[in-house]
Amino acid sequence: MTTSNPPTPQPGAAAADGATLSAFQERPRRSFFYHARGFISGKPLGTVGLVIILFMAFLAVAAPLVAPKDPNKINAYETLEAPGANYVLGSDRRGRDVASRVIYGARMSLLVGFSSVAIGCAVGFLLAVTTGYVGRWPDMATQFLVDVLLAFPFLILAIVIVAVLGASTFNIIMAISIGYVPWTARIVRSTVLTMKEREFVTAAVASGASQWRIMFRHIAPNCVAPFLVVLTAGIGGAIIAEATLSFLGLGLPPPTASWGRDLQEGSSRLIESAPWLSIFPGIAISLTVYGFNLFGDALRDVFDPRLRTL
């Protein structure tokens, strides 16, 4: 994001050039806290993002402890109550506590966000490292697959998959993760191609290392930095995708708390009389995704300044 921030220690540099630097092991080993301090002072906005992420993760994990009420408890006598002492963020038309639903909604969002990006990026990463190193027809086939997936509008693909397979947490994660395969594969492949030409790979070949060893011990670790950056920035997108599917009525079936569907339910007819129904889930989605984007930007600056144009 910023280009003229005070220089921060670069934990990524060690990983990115590990193989070439290993000859000069004089580089001092800094503790985790040293790097953390550098990050906080050098990237205040990124730190804010990280705090938001950690806060949301805390809400998701500790939901039963933090939530004031049962998110699915229907109370026919206290429907559509405005935010106040009894219901901190109001109640919905079945008398369920909005605050508790927002807190439980964090579980679904973060679960889908993390796992779909992790799976999609892992598949794209493995695909790119193996076929990129081998080259020839496997590489061309992967390239074609990537082109096809990029021409497939991401959301349409997810909608079709979820609609056809049915909405379960697993299917939603699968549907969203496919969107991350081509992006990761494309970015990692370009790194693989440059790494292939480096001296340390030639040295490994000369010393008789097997293809698999070269791919996963020598090339893959050097492609992790750009990959991590895509991963962090992508989680926000995956959370939006999950909320969008829920908003379109393709998310998990009703009792489960989900920001997207709660927002949709609140927005259809109740928006004037009970705006809190849609506003609080909306704020939760936006804040979480904003956190991931802030943190992702800061990570990108620290790890790999070349990726700034992406």
Place this chain on the structure above:
Amino acid sequence: MRAYLFRRSLIGLLTVLGVATATFLLLRIMPGDPAVAALGDPGKSGASMEQVEALREQWGLNRPLHVQYFSWLWGAARFDFGESLRSRKPVLEEYARKLPVTASIVILATALTLVVAVPAGIVSALKQDTALDYVVRVISLAGLSLPSFWVAVLIIVGLVRYFQWLPPIDFAPIWEDPVRSFKQFILPAFAVAFATIGMVARLTRSAMLEVMREDYVRTARAKGLQERLITYRHALRNAILPVMTAMGMYIGFGIGGLIVVEVAFNVNGVGRYLIAAVQRRDYPVVEAVTLAAAFFIVATNILVDVLYAFLDPRIRYT
């Protein structure tokens, strides 16, 4: 150039074919039967087994997969995408009726994006690390962080409900009656553009920052050229190229936003058509709309590459 265009188009065609095949297989291989969806499950209530079979027969769903595939492909090659299973009307006809609505929104949203995002990105880069830069960056990051449907809901609440502002109901494509179309679609277009403005502004900013550090910009300064001329004649011209490429790649995401915004605003366009078709398992419609979307994405990317050659004479395609 001609040979390059030919090769690109050929690869593009193959890509679109790949998308079409993937959609086709996805819809046929996976569980769920349109005949059952239309008539009801024969096991429970709904139609009898015979009725479902008869409908499958009529829709050609009981033929072997490859026969279905090639007959569909042969039809698609002649722009015959079959009939909608639900309305029994040709898909192409229905699509053609809804396309102008979506096209109007796309044109407005693209115009909004270019008019707002590119200048914002330039200003943000030129005034790097000033208050103005921070404002642009915070807002453009918000563009990436607020889901399009949430922006749509906020607009509906804010303007339509509280200010009693209502768009004209009867539809006019933007190329026939720009004023009315503008009034009708500016809000959905803004909801779509909010995300793309964020992306493009960020891209423009980083591209400009990179270019401003180039040697030729320093040379231009050294020979005493006005700062304004340096910005527009030297820097922007070079910075805009990578921005265009990235924009081409982000179209897929734009289409996603478009679908949701059409649903949120209740606009009768291609996006809502697709969602309804998916929910009813109306295979021919889903296949045709996906094919069209893939075609637009690929075509735009080729167009961007051709434009590239016009904007940058150094690039020669061979």
